[in-house]
Amino acid sequence: MNRLLRMSKNRRIFVYLAVIGVLLFLVLVAAGCGGKTAGTAPPKEVKPLDKEMEPYYVDVAWLKENLSKVVVLDARSEKEYNEGHIPGAINVTWQSLSNMTPKQGEAGWGVVLPQEELAKKIGSFGIDGSKPVIIYNDPKGLGEEGRVLWMLRIAGLKDTRMLNGGFPAWKAGGGEISKEVPAVKPVDFKITSPDNSLLATTDYIRSNMSKIKLVDARSIEEYTGKTNHGEKALGHIPGAISIPYNNAYNSDGTIKSIAELKEIFSKAGLDPSDDIVVYCTVGIRSGFLTEILRMCGYEKAKNYNASFSEWAGLGLPVEK
Structure with a gap:
């Protein structure tokens, strides 16, 4: 009789442990196969650029593939640039190509440099027009990428485009980030066909x-x-x-x-x-x-x- 009681008790314990094991397994399966990890979201589908945009924009995939064939300009502030940028990018703020001598409200404050000075400044960044120029910014800024593009196009540099989505898009697309400041070799750049x-x-x-x-x-x-x-x-x-x-x-x-x-x-x-x-x-x-x-x-x-x-x-x- 005692032996039968012990066997019945052992069987109840076994069933109890088995039920707990199954429940734990189901919980783990649910956690592992729920489709998303807490705090993450599926990557957004990258919408291709309209054909009309091609003379003005490139996307992250294009820049990754052509990074060694272009000049990349970072139009953000020096502080943002130093915190991390696209490898090989040169920090070119809108101010660096503008007349910052007058004070705000005075005539000529913040306007694009005169042609000769503009050419010299562009050349100091190693830009000679032989390679496409890609400019990026943070869209939370004030459109600095467009301002830099506008000044370069005034200087006759037509093969200049912006990075769609800017630096945030580069990071979201898994682009490499660097803190290394590239060595720039100044060139003698001349503005021969300005677009005033x-x-x-x-x-x-x-x-x-x-x-x-x-x-x-x-x-x-x-x-x-x-x-x-x-x-x-x-x-x-x-x-x-x-x-x-x-x-x-x-x-x-x-x-x-x-x-x-x-x-x-x-x-x-x-x-x-x-x-x-x-x-x-x-x-x-x-x-x-x-x-x-x-x-x-x-x-x-x-x-x-x-x-x-x-x-x-x-x-x-x-x-x-």
Whole structure:
């Protein structure tokens, strides 16, 4: 009798342990095969660039494949650059190609360097026009990649493009990151075919006010005079249309499609035949938006480089 009781007890223990084992196994299977690891998300599908974008943009896959065949420029701040950048990239900020001697509000502050100085500065970065130039930034910035592109194209460097999605896209795509500063060999660069059709001045705007369409690339808060970036007046140039530059980006920092961009511009009242002048505070955001407009077929778009800082500094009319 005692022996039977012991056997029954042992059997209950065995069944109990077996049930626990099965439950643990099911829990582990559920954890391991649930489809996602906590804190991660499946990689987003990379949307291919529209064909019309090819003269202006490259994607991460293209840059990885062609990294040794191009000159890469990092348009971010020196601090961001030093924290990590695309291997071989040269740090070229918008300020390095601009006249930073005047103070904000004074004539000429922040405008692209005169041709001879610009050529010398471009040459100091080892750029001679023999290789394509790819520029990147962080989309959270102010469109500095577009401003640098705009200045290089003024200098006649047409084979210049931006990296779609910028540095965040490079990192998300598994691109290598370096802190090594490349050795740059200066070259004797000459500007032989400048493209001044990209540039508008204060005098040009005043002389053609009835013929042009002005686009304000700043935030709506700046446009309506609720805030500013240090300009001497609040508001905008009379008659200007508000198209914030960052409307051109998707939420992930990549550029919107040509169709989406054209819809934005069309709804704002722009036509590809228009003489368009884009401005912001000092031609950074507007330099970017000018290039986006040109990419979309608005071939007469110009960047008012001195922008609202000079306009307001001269005491010219503004409205809110």
